[in-house]
Amino acid sequence: MRLRSLLFVPGDRPERFAKALASGADALILDLEDSVAASRKGEARAAVAAFLAPSGARSATLFVRINPLGGEMADLDLAAARGADGIVLPKAEGAGSIADLDRRLGADRAMILPIATETPAAVFALGSYGGVTPRLCGLTWGAEDLPAAIGATTSREADGSYTAPYQLARSLALFGGHAAGVAAIETVFPDFRDLHGLSLYAARAARDGFTGMLAIHPTQVAVINAAFTPPEATLAEARLIVAAFAANPDAGALQLAGRMIDAPHLKQARRILAAAGE
Secondary structure: OOOOEEEEEEEEHHHHHHHHHHOOOEEEEEEEEOOHHHHHHHHHHHHHHHOOOOOOOOOOOOEEEOOOOOOHHHHHHHHHHOOOOEEOOOOOHHHHHHHHHHHHOOOHHHHHHHHEEHHHHHOOOOOOOOOOOOOOOOOOOOOHHHHHHHHHOOOOOOOOOOHHHHHHHHHHHHHHHOOOOEEEOOOOOOOOOHEEEEEEEHHHHHHHHHOOOOOOHHHHHHHHHHOOOOOOHHHHHHHHHHHHHHHHHOOOEEEEEEEEEEEEHHHHHHHHHOOOOO
Protein backbone atom coordinates (compact mmCIF):
# COMPACT_ATOMS: atom_id res chain seq x y z
CA MET A 1 0.00 0.00 0.00
CA ARG A 2 1.40 3.39 -1.02
CA LEU A 3 0.60 6.43 1.08
CA ARG A 4 2.36 9.29 -0.69
CA SER A 5 -0.70 11.56 -0.83
CA LEU A 6 -3.74 11.47 1.46
CA LEU A 7 -6.46 13.92 0.39
CA PHE A 8 -9.04 15.25 2.85
CA VAL A 9 -12.63 15.49 1.60
CA PRO A 10 -15.46 16.89 3.76
CA GLY A 11 -17.88 14.10 4.55
CA ASP A 12 -20.91 16.30 3.92
CA ARG A 13 -19.83 17.14 0.35
CA PRO A 14 -20.52 13.88 -1.53
CA GLU A 15 -20.44 15.74 -4.86
CA ARG A 16 -16.68 16.07 -4.31
CA PHE A 17 -15.99 12.38 -3.69
CA ALA A 18 -15.67 11.36 -7.35
CA LYS A 19 -13.44 14.34 -8.18
CA ALA A 20 -11.23 13.44 -5.24
CA LEU A 21 -10.96 9.84 -6.49
CA ALA A 22 -9.90 11.16 -9.90
CA SER A 23 -7.15 13.34 -8.38
CA GLY A 24 -4.56 10.57 -8.34
CA ALA A 25 -4.28 10.56 -4.55
CA ASP A 26 -3.12 7.30 -3.03
CA ALA A 27 -5.76 7.69 -0.31
CA LEU A 28 -8.82 9.78 0.49
CA ILE A 29 -9.71 10.83 4.01
CA LEU A 30 -13.48 11.26 4.21
CA ASP A 31 -13.77 13.72 7.06
CA LEU A 32 -16.43 13.58 9.75
CA GLU A 33 -14.55 15.84 12.16
CA ASP A 34 -13.31 19.41 11.73
CA SER A 35 -14.58 20.16 8.23
CA VAL A 36 -18.17 19.21 9.09
CA ALA A 37 -20.39 21.48 11.19
CA ALA A 38 -22.13 19.89 14.16
CA SER A 39 -25.52 20.36 12.53
CA ARG A 40 -24.41 18.37 9.48
CA LYS A 41 -22.71 15.40 11.17
CA GLY A 42 -25.64 13.06 10.56
CA GLU A 43 -25.85 14.05 6.91
CA ALA A 44 -22.11 13.50 6.54
CA ARG A 45 -22.28 10.04 8.11
CA ALA A 46 -25.03 9.03 5.72
CA ALA A 47 -23.06 10.28 2.70
CA VAL A 48 -19.89 8.49 3.80
CA ALA A 49 -21.72 5.24 4.51
CA ALA A 50 -23.37 5.34 1.08
CA PHE A 51 -20.02 5.97 -0.62
CA LEU A 52 -18.38 3.07 1.20
CA ALA A 53 -21.24 0.63 0.59
CA PRO A 54 -20.28 -0.71 -2.88
CA SER A 55 -17.81 -3.57 -2.75
CA GLY A 56 -15.09 -4.30 -5.28
CA ALA A 57 -11.81 -2.77 -6.38
CA ARG A 58 -11.05 0.82 -5.41
CA SER A 59 -8.77 3.28 -7.15
CA ALA A 60 -7.62 4.74 -3.83
CA THR A 61 -7.39 3.64 -0.21
CA LEU A 62 -10.37 5.05 1.70
CA PHE A 63 -9.95 6.37 5.25
CA VAL A 64 -12.58 8.03 7.42
CA ARG A 65 -11.57 10.63 10.01
CA ILE A 66 -13.85 10.16 12.97
CA ASN A 67 -14.45 12.51 15.89
CA PRO A 68 -12.31 12.04 19.03
CA LEU A 69 -12.84 8.90 21.07
CA GLY A 70 -13.69 10.84 24.21
CA GLY A 71 -16.88 12.27 22.70
CA GLU A 72 -20.28 10.79 22.01
CA MET A 73 -19.93 10.95 18.23
CA ALA A 74 -17.04 8.50 17.77
CA ASP A 75 -19.12 5.32 17.85
CA LEU A 76 -21.69 6.78 15.46
CA ASP A 77 -18.84 7.69 13.13
CA LEU A 78 -17.37 4.19 13.33
CA ALA A 79 -20.72 2.69 12.43
CA ALA A 80 -20.86 4.92 9.34
CA ALA A 81 -17.26 4.01 8.47
CA ARG A 82 -17.89 0.27 8.13
CA GLY A 83 -16.27 -0.78 4.88
CA ALA A 84 -13.51 1.85 5.03
CA ASP A 85 -9.95 0.69 4.56
CA GLY A 86 -8.84 2.71 7.56
CA ILE A 87 -9.73 5.12 10.34
CA VAL A 88 -7.95 8.42 10.92
CA LEU A 89 -7.98 9.07 14.66
CA PRO A 90 -7.78 12.73 15.78
CA LYS A 91 -6.56 13.78 19.24
CA ALA A 92 -4.69 10.48 19.63
CA GLU A 93 -2.63 10.27 22.80
CA GLY A 94 -0.41 7.26 22.32
CA ALA A 95 -0.81 3.55 22.92
CA GLY A 96 -3.95 3.85 25.04
CA SER A 97 -5.88 5.63 22.30
CA ILE A 98 -4.85 3.07 19.70
CA ALA A 99 -5.76 0.15 21.97
CA ASP A 100 -9.17 1.71 22.62
CA LEU A 101 -9.90 2.16 18.92
CA ASP A 102 -8.59 -1.32 18.15
CA ARG A 103 -11.07 -2.74 20.68
CA ARG A 104 -13.97 -0.73 19.26
CA LEU A 105 -13.22 -1.90 15.72
CA GLY A 106 -13.52 -5.53 16.76
CA ALA A 107 -13.64 -7.82 13.75
CA ASP A 108 -13.51 -4.91 11.30
CA ARG A 109 -10.25 -5.09 9.34
CA ALA A 110 -9.75 -1.32 9.09
CA MET A 111 -6.28 0.14 9.56
CA ILE A 112 -5.55 2.98 12.01
CA LEU A 113 -3.79 6.27 11.22
CA PRO A 114 -3.53 8.54 14.28
CA ILE A 115 -3.06 12.31 14.24
CA ALA A 116 -0.61 12.27 17.09
CA THR A 117 0.25 15.84 18.16
CA GLU A 118 -3.04 17.63 18.76
CA THR A 119 -2.90 17.82 22.57
CA PRO A 120 -0.05 18.55 24.99
CA ALA A 121 -0.26 15.01 26.41
CA ALA A 122 -0.01 13.56 22.91
CA VAL A 123 3.46 14.99 22.39
CA PHE A 124 4.79 12.99 25.34
CA ALA A 125 3.31 9.75 23.94
CA LEU A 126 4.84 9.82 20.47
CA GLY A 127 7.19 6.96 21.23
CA SER A 128 4.48 4.60 22.45
CA TYR A 129 2.74 3.56 19.22
CA GLY A 130 4.81 0.53 18.29
CA GLY A 131 3.61 -2.99 19.06
CA VAL A 132 0.08 -2.04 20.11
CA THR A 133 -1.80 -3.45 17.12
CA PRO A 134 -0.96 -4.59 13.59
CA ARG A 135 -3.72 -2.25 12.40
CA LEU A 136 -1.39 0.75 12.78
CA CYS A 137 -0.40 1.84 9.27
CA GLY A 138 1.13 5.25 9.84
CA LEU A 139 1.55 8.26 12.08
CA THR A 140 0.82 11.86 11.18
CA TRP A 141 0.78 15.18 12.96
CA GLY A 142 -0.89 18.56 12.87
CA ALA A 143 0.09 22.14 13.71
CA GLU A 144 -3.39 23.66 14.17
CA ASP A 145 -5.04 22.12 17.25
CA LEU A 146 -1.95 22.12 19.47
CA PRO A 147 -1.45 25.92 19.49
CA ALA A 148 -5.10 26.37 20.46
CA ALA A 149 -4.70 23.79 23.22
CA ILE A 150 -1.79 25.62 24.86
CA GLY A 151 -2.84 29.21 24.16
CA ALA A 152 -0.22 29.96 21.52
CA THR A 153 -1.07 32.70 19.04
CA THR A 154 0.42 30.84 16.06
CA SER A 155 2.53 27.85 15.11
CA ARG A 156 4.40 29.71 12.38
CA GLU A 157 6.96 32.44 11.90
CA ALA A 158 6.27 35.37 9.56
CA ASP A 159 7.95 33.48 6.70
CA GLY A 160 5.65 30.49 7.19
CA SER A 161 8.18 28.23 8.87
CA TYR A 162 7.25 26.49 12.13
CA THR A 163 8.17 28.03 15.47
CA ALA A 164 10.39 25.95 17.76
CA PRO A 165 7.62 24.09 19.66
CA TYR A 166 6.06 22.84 16.42
CA GLN A 167 9.40 21.96 14.87
CA LEU A 168 9.80 19.72 17.90
CA ALA A 169 6.35 18.17 17.47
CA ARG A 170 7.08 17.52 13.79
CA SER A 171 10.41 15.87 14.54
CA LEU A 172 8.99 13.66 17.28
CA ALA A 173 6.14 12.57 15.00
CA LEU A 174 8.68 11.68 12.31
CA PHE A 175 10.76 9.60 14.70
CA GLY A 176 7.65 8.14 16.35
CA GLY A 177 6.39 6.79 13.04
CA HIS A 178 9.70 5.21 12.16
CA ALA A 179 10.12 3.83 15.69
CA ALA A 180 6.75 2.11 15.30
CA GLY A 181 7.75 0.76 11.89
CA VAL A 182 4.98 2.57 9.99
CA ALA A 183 4.64 5.40 7.47
CA ALA A 184 5.52 8.86 8.77
CA ILE A 185 3.08 11.30 7.14
CA GLU A 186 3.79 15.03 6.88
CA THR A 187 0.97 17.44 7.75
CA VAL A 188 -0.88 19.73 5.36
CA PHE A 189 0.38 22.77 3.46
CA PRO A 190 -2.53 25.20 3.99
CA ASP A 191 -2.15 27.52 0.96
CA PHE A 192 -3.46 25.27 -1.81
CA ARG A 193 -2.90 27.99 -4.43
CA ASP A 194 0.85 28.15 -3.75
CA LEU A 195 2.06 25.09 -5.63
CA HIS A 196 5.66 26.29 -5.68
CA GLY A 197 5.66 26.65 -1.91
CA LEU A 198 4.04 23.24 -1.64
CA SER A 199 6.74 21.72 -3.82
CA LEU A 200 9.48 23.08 -1.56
CA TYR A 201 7.60 21.98 1.57
CA ALA A 202 7.01 18.45 0.28
CA ALA A 203 10.60 18.12 -0.91
CA ARG A 204 11.85 19.03 2.58
CA ALA A 205 9.51 16.47 4.09
CA ALA A 206 10.79 13.73 1.79
CA ARG A 207 14.39 14.80 2.49
CA ASP A 208 13.80 14.59 6.24
CA GLY A 209 12.37 11.07 6.12
CA PHE A 210 8.61 11.49 5.82
CA THR A 211 7.09 8.98 3.42
CA GLY A 212 3.94 10.86 2.42
CA MET A 213 1.86 13.94 3.10
CA LEU A 214 -1.68 15.10 3.80
CA ALA A 215 -3.44 17.23 1.16
CA ILE A 216 -6.41 19.58 1.41
CA HIS A 217 -7.12 20.18 -2.30
CA PRO A 218 -6.95 17.98 -5.43
CA THR A 219 -4.50 20.39 -7.10
CA GLN A 220 -1.92 19.50 -4.45
CA VAL A 221 -1.90 15.78 -5.19
CA ALA A 222 0.35 15.69 -8.26
CA VAL A 223 2.98 17.86 -6.56
CA ILE A 224 2.96 15.68 -3.46
CA ASN A 225 3.13 12.44 -5.45
CA ALA A 226 6.12 13.76 -7.38
CA ALA A 227 7.94 14.73 -4.19
CA PHE A 228 7.51 11.28 -2.66
CA THR A 229 8.25 9.26 -5.80
CA PRO A 230 11.98 8.48 -6.06
CA PRO A 231 13.53 9.48 -9.42
CA GLU A 232 14.54 6.70 -11.79
CA ALA A 233 18.26 7.21 -11.17
CA THR A 234 17.73 6.72 -7.44
CA LEU A 235 15.63 3.61 -8.08
CA ALA A 236 18.26 2.17 -10.41
CA GLU A 237 20.99 2.62 -7.80
CA ALA A 238 18.78 1.06 -5.12
CA ARG A 239 18.16 -1.98 -7.34
CA LEU A 240 21.91 -2.39 -7.87
CA ILE A 241 22.56 -2.28 -4.12
CA VAL A 242 19.87 -4.85 -3.38
CA ALA A 243 21.10 -7.08 -6.19
CA ALA A 244 24.71 -6.84 -4.99
CA PHE A 245 23.84 -8.03 -1.50
CA ALA A 246 21.51 -10.72 -2.87
CA ALA A 247 24.46 -12.08 -4.86
CA ASN A 248 26.71 -11.91 -1.77
CA PRO A 249 24.44 -12.75 1.18
CA ASP A 250 27.30 -13.31 3.64
CA ALA A 251 29.04 -10.00 2.92
CA GLY A 252 29.05 -7.25 5.53
CA ALA A 253 30.32 -4.66 3.07
CA LEU A 254 30.75 -4.55 -0.69
CA GLN A 255 32.27 -2.32 -3.32
CA LEU A 256 29.84 -0.92 -5.89
CA ALA A 257 30.76 1.59 -8.59
CA GLY A 258 33.93 2.61 -6.77
CA ARG A 259 32.42 3.11 -3.29
CA MET A 260 31.84 0.98 -0.24
CA ILE A 261 28.31 -0.03 0.70
CA ASP A 262 27.16 -1.81 3.85
CA ALA A 263 24.01 -2.64 5.84
CA PRO A 264 22.68 0.96 6.17
CA HIS A 265 22.93 1.36 2.39
CA LEU A 266 20.96 -1.86 1.90
CA LYS A 267 18.28 -0.75 4.37
CA GLN A 268 17.90 2.59 2.63
CA ALA A 269 17.79 0.95 -0.79
CA ARG A 270 14.99 -1.37 0.30
CA ARG A 271 13.08 1.59 1.71
CA ILE A 272 13.43 3.52 -1.55
CA LEU A 273 12.14 0.58 -3.58
CA ALA A 274 9.25 0.05 -1.18
CA ALA A 275 8.28 3.73 -1.55
CA ALA A 276 8.07 3.14 -5.30
CA GLY A 277 5.88 0.09 -4.84
CA GLU A 278 8.60 -2.42 -5.72
